[in-house]
Amino acid sequence: xxxxxxxxxxxxxxxxxxxxxxxxxxxxxxxxxxxxxxxxxxxxxxxxxxxxxxxxxxxxxxxxxxxxxxxxxxxxxxxxxxxxxxxxxxxxxxxxxxxxxxxxxxxxxxxxxxxxxxxxxxxxxxxxxxxxxxxxxxxxxxxxxxxxxxxxxxxxxxxxxxxxxxxxxxxxxxxxxxxxxxxxxxxxxxxxxxxxxxxxxxxxxxxxxxxxxxxxxxxxxxxxxxxxxxxxxxxxxxxxxxxxxxxxxxxxxxxxxxxxxxxxxxxxxxxxxxxxxxxxxxxxxxxxxxxxxxxxxxx
Amino acid sequence: xxxxxxxxxxxxxxxxxxxxxxxxxxxxxxxxxxxxxxxxxxxxxxxxxxxxxxxxxxxxxxxxxxxxxxxxxxxxxxxxxxxxxxxxxxxxxxxxxxxxxxxxxxxxxxxxxxxxxxxxxxxxxxxxxxxxxxxxxxxxxxxxxxxxxxxxxxxxxxxxxxxxxxxxxxxxxxxxxxxxxxxxxxxxxxxxxxxxxxxxxxxxxxxxxxxxxxxxxxxxxxxxxxxxxxxxxxxxxxxxxxxxxxxxxxxxxxxxxxxxxxxxxxxxxxxxxxxxxxxxxxxxxxxxxxxxxxxxxxx
Numbered sequence: 001x002x003x004x005x006x007x008x009x010x011x012x013x014x015x016x017x018x019x020x021x022x023x024x025x026x027x028x029x030x031x032x033x034x035x036x037x038x039x040x041x042x043x044x045x046x047x048x049x050x051x052x053x054x055x056x057x058x059x060x061x062x063x064x065x066x067x068x069x070x071x072x073x074x075x076x077x078x079x080x081x082x083x084x085x086x087x088x089x090x091x092x093x094x095x096x097x098x099x100x101x102x103x104x105x106x107x108x109x110x111x112x113x114x115x116x117x118x119x120x121x122x123x124x125x126x127x128x129x130x131x132x133x134x135x136x137x138x139x140x141x142x143x144x145x146x147x148x149x150x151x152x153x154x155x156x157x158x159x160x161x162x163x164x165x166x167x168x169x170x171x172x173x174x175x176x177x178x179x180x181x182x183x184x185x186x187x188x189x190x191x192x193x194x195x196x197x198x199x200x201x202x203x204x205x206x207x208x209x210x211x212x213x214x215x216x217x218x219x220x221x222x223x224x225x226x227x228x229x230x231x232x233x234x235x236x237x238x239x240x241x242x243x244x245x246x247x248x249x250x251x252x253x254x255x256x257x258x259x260x261x262x263x264x265x266x267x268x269x270x271x272x273x274x275x276x277x278x279x280x281x282x283x284x285x286x287x288x289x290x291x292x293x294x295x296x297x298x299x
Numbered sequence: 300x301x302x303x304x305x306x307x308x309x310x311x312x313x314x315x316x317x318x319x320x321x322x323x324x325x326x327x328x329x330x331x332x333x334x335x336x337x338x339x340x341x342x343x344x345x346x347x348x349x350x351x352x353x354x355x356x357x358x359x360x361x362x363x364x365x366x367x368x369x370x371x372x373x374x375x376x377x378x379x380x381x382x383x384x385x386x387x388x389x390x391x392x393x394x395x396x397x398x399x400x401x402x403x404x405x406x407x408x409x410x411x412x413x414x415x416x417x418x419x420x421x422x423x424x425x426x427x428x429x430x431x432x433x434x435x436x437x438x439x440x441x442x443x444x445x446x447x448x449x450x451x452x453x454x455x456x457x458x459x460x461x462x463x464x465x466x467x468x469x470x471x472x473x474x475x476x477x478x479x480x481x482x483x484x485x486x487x488x489x490x491x492x493x494x495x496x497x498x499x500x501x502x503x504x505x506x507x508x509x510x511x512x513x514x515x516x517x518x519x520x521x522x523x524x525x526x527x528x529x530x531x532x533x534x535x536x537x538x539x540x541x542x543x544x545x546x547x548x549x550x551x552x553x554x555x556x557x558x559x560x561x562x563x564x565x566x567x568x569x570x571x572x573x574x575x576x577x578x579x580x581x582x583x584x585x586x587x588x589x590x591x592x593x594x595x596x597x598x
Contacts, residue, residue, distance in 0.1 A: 088480075182522075184521045206518060296516060
């Protein structure tokens with residue numbers, strides 16, 4: 001079933017303990033698309049500036065990503081600059097220039113409004129809600145968020161939670177939003193706020209799924225060479241939503257399988273700077289790593 | 300097959316965000332025994348002082364724990380006092396009185412020297428090695444250690460690693476001992492130091508098994524009410540070794556199963572202060588939680 005994502009497209013400048021890269025293609029929607037496209041074509045709703053490189057547009061298009069919803073606005077593309085610390089688990093934002101993304105008012109092309117699978121990447125909750133206002137037949141809607149929106153626009157975020165099927169959030173944010181110190185309580189509390197499904201991302205410690213009918217957890221894929229963690233969460237979401245969209249249904253079994261695929265696509269992402277590894281990989285690479293991951297977690 | 304543990308027996312005074320308890324029965328060997336005894340009788344080699352309570356001795360004996368190797372020495376029993384912080388993941392040692400444990404020279408009763416399954420709980424590596432010197436037919440030997448020994452007696456610890464089959468260690472200590480920041484590299488590096496098996500405990504994030512032939516990871520059991528984490532690592536080790544001893548063989552399948560049983564016994568431990576929950580539980584409680592855990596981790 002068709003899949004649509006609304007989120008950022010960016011140029012990132014990244015420093016890690018082992019190297020650095022300037023102005024590489026990034027953004028939540030970009031990572032999401034490049035992970036989801038292994039499974040299904042993806043419709044991208046985002047905004048860039050006039051400086052967006054033709055080669056990057058070509059890269060997206062050559063990966064089964066429909067860019068009809070990618071607006072090219074006056075001004076520059078969103079830029080983010082960050083520094084990762086030695087353990088790769090913590091990072092510092094050095095600079096943010098929202099540029100065209102600061103005025104982003106997502107508008108779904110008319111022929112896309114009936115897309116059944118929707119992912120609302122991290123953004124202002126009212127902007128995320130505006131996408132839902134345009135969607136005519138949403139079947140499965142998942143959103144991401146971050147500490148900024150929990151701090152500054154909590155009411156809008158709570159209103160959004162009542163309208164979506166699933167929330168993907170990291171562990172610290174889950175505790176912050178729920179007010180619970182214990183992660184299990186935090187996840188269960190978030191379920192009470194509206195979503196049928198909450199996935200808590202724990203980075204190198206894997207992910208946890210809370211659902212009204214079951215709980216499920218997976219470790220991360222055992223990566224011994226993390227080059228750049230940027231985009232891991234969005235690559236996880238892309239694999240997760242892509243897998244579900246391909247299946248066309250949301251059952252307990254499919255949700256678990258999708259979480260494992262998300263784990264796999266996230267693991268590919270962190271093996272290179274930017275989107276290199278994700279964009280070079282084939283579906284067969286995803287499948288062989290998925291099989292390897294099954295061995296790794298199967299009793 | 301018979302199982303023997305060498306380690307501490309203690310009285311602990313514990314403060315957590317929700318309560319406190321003074322002088323409760325504890326110590327690495329105690330927790331280990333009370334977790335392992337679900338699966339197999341356990342031989343305890345440890346030391347206590349004259350103040351050791353009759354009721355605690357009775358508790359051990361009534362749980363299939365053979366105390367013939369429990370020496371009662373002049374002086375007082377080892378005492379530890381600690382404070383857990385709000386997230387229950389970090390703790391502060393408030394006071395340590397080694398007492399009789401400070402002079403502990405473990406001596407295996409003659410009829411125990413051929414015990415095939417041995418667990419060397421956290422202690423001075425030379426003390427741990429002295430147990431191996433006495434063992435005549437060790438089949439599967441696993442040891443625990445801690446940062447103190449990595450800092451102060453590293454050579455003795457490295458010598459021990461060349462003599463044991465398995466090492467159980469927490470994530471920070473694994474990184475410290477290996478000199479690697481990435482956990483996967485750390486585990487693989489530790490395998491090069493001697494053991495065929497390294498299990499890294501990650502607390503609420505589960506555990507990771509490194510083996511010369513495979514890797515395996517499990518999340519922790521989803522506990523929503525951690526009362527007192529004291530002894531979780533030793534309860535994990537007890538479930539792990541108890542399960543293997545019961546099986547009587549060490550195969551890949553049995554190792555994975557044992558790690559899941561260790562996860563279950565550790566989860567029981569943290570649900571009460573001290574050993575209350577562990578000692579009250581039945582094998583049937585362990586089995587029903589094991590089945591529940593299988594659902595939680597199975598794709």
